[in-house]
Amino acid sequence: MIGKLTVSTTISLLLLFGVLVLVVLVPLLPGYDPYTQNLMSGLLPPGEVSPEGQMYLLGSDALGRDALSRLALAGRISLFIGLSAVLLSLVVGVFVGLIAGFFRGWIENVIMGIADLQLSIPRVLLLIAVAAILGTGVLKLAIVLGLTSWVVYGRVARAMALSLREREFVLSATTQGATAAWNIRKHLLPNVVPQMLIVGSYELGQIVVLEAALSYLGLGVQPPLPSWGLMVSEGQTYLELDPWLSVLPSITLFMLVAGVQILSQSFTAENDMSAEIVKAQ
């Protein structure tokens, strides 16, 4: 079991390391240029040398922009959106969930009612509707994804708060005159944070995929900025001429999502059904 765990953890770390190299190191290379168009050298396959004698390591897109540079910039954008959305939803979810679980009563009913309601609209659809109305853009996308993803954290935080509030250390603090705010901050919060970070690590993969899906549909990151999802969609037109355009961003997406998924799975026990069901939502 330990041997197997190490293998999967190694694989996931290798995948994530690859993404990290792409995102951090590639922009430092001398030839890094995700924007300059060169119609003379469009749709070059990886490794091909352009008529001007310039080498495109991973080829170029229809407008002659360097695919490697665009992949790297797209990765930065995706990770920025993903990380800020996870952070935002984690903060909102934990705050709301702890309040629901600690105070119970009508507050809990209202908060959990909103959570159920939100779950009754498929997530992609909700995002499409909100993005259609609020508009697109990197920052807006991060906020929209963050505000629509709090339910998982909210539910887990509430469930944990329900049992924590009955524990001796909370009860004794209350009898000594501790306020609810103090109890939540000092006693509940430290106890839920580790669990929340595990949920968050899994969610990062989900959010990046959602961002990619929205961008693929044309409702996320807007050109000329690149996003892996947008690059797949741009490449679809040239699928027959140059499949690399769609395949490369698919590979980087896979590396990130698989890495995050395997890693977060090694945190949780394989047979933990409740974790599976939480993830399924």
Next chain:
Amino acid sequence: MAYFVVRRTLQSFLTVLGVVTVTFFLVRMAGDPAVLLLPVEASDEEIARLRTALGLDQSWIVQYLKFLANALTGDFGVSLRQRTSALGLVLDRVPATLELALSAFVLGMVLAFGIGLAVRLSRSRKLRTIIMWIALARQAIPVFSFGLILILIFSVWLRWLPSLGRGGIEHLVLPALTLATYELALYLRLFNASLAVEQRQDYVRTAYSKGQGRTKVILFHMLPNALLPLVTVAGINLGLLLGGTVVTETVFSWPGVGRLIVQSVSQRDYPVIIAGVFIISLIFVMVNLIVDVIYGFLDPRVRVA
């Protein structure tokens, strides 16, 4: 049991009401429909006249109640582009979406049972590990990427199947496979996990100690119990499946509700977006209700909770 069914139905009704309420506020946030309906060069007077005609000069409460009444009669307004009933446009696309979602669901379930059971019966640890790794890898590929890879292999290179549109069964294969395998990974992992849980139960040990064969124990004792969690998660995951149809329909130019919604977004055709979101949520809530009621029949403990 009757009480349970009535209570769940009421809950579902409340959920749909909530969805309609959310959509109403989303529409209002989207801006003034009067401005959107009229050409850009319309005068302020014309806009004011249309606002009165549409009832937009009334208070929010009155507008909300009117919207609710209209929505209950199936009136979600007129498509800003096509000038026909928004709901009618959406309903025209429902059969295509249901066809895709249902075949993906059935295909996913059949594959999950088949592969999961075969792996469990074969006793091969290696085979199980390999299958689970493949399932895990598939789950890490976004729907649109997987769809494109299928198109690349089966339409562009092998030229076996068409890459877009709706028609005969050959049009259905790639989109259904795209959606079904995404669910498949999840189901396989769940099925595997729930079989592993059942294997440790007392009744399984009892069956073995009475001399039952391994195949019989798995098929007749463990399987029925291992299926229940799968039914629940399949119900919960329906949102994922319906959400997945939106992307899949766009990849394969499948003329369903999801593609209509995406197209309406780029055309800023709000009534159609709202009607589409409403219909998909309605399908989602209804199926969840049905799943819950079936579950209530299968497992009496659920009715009390």
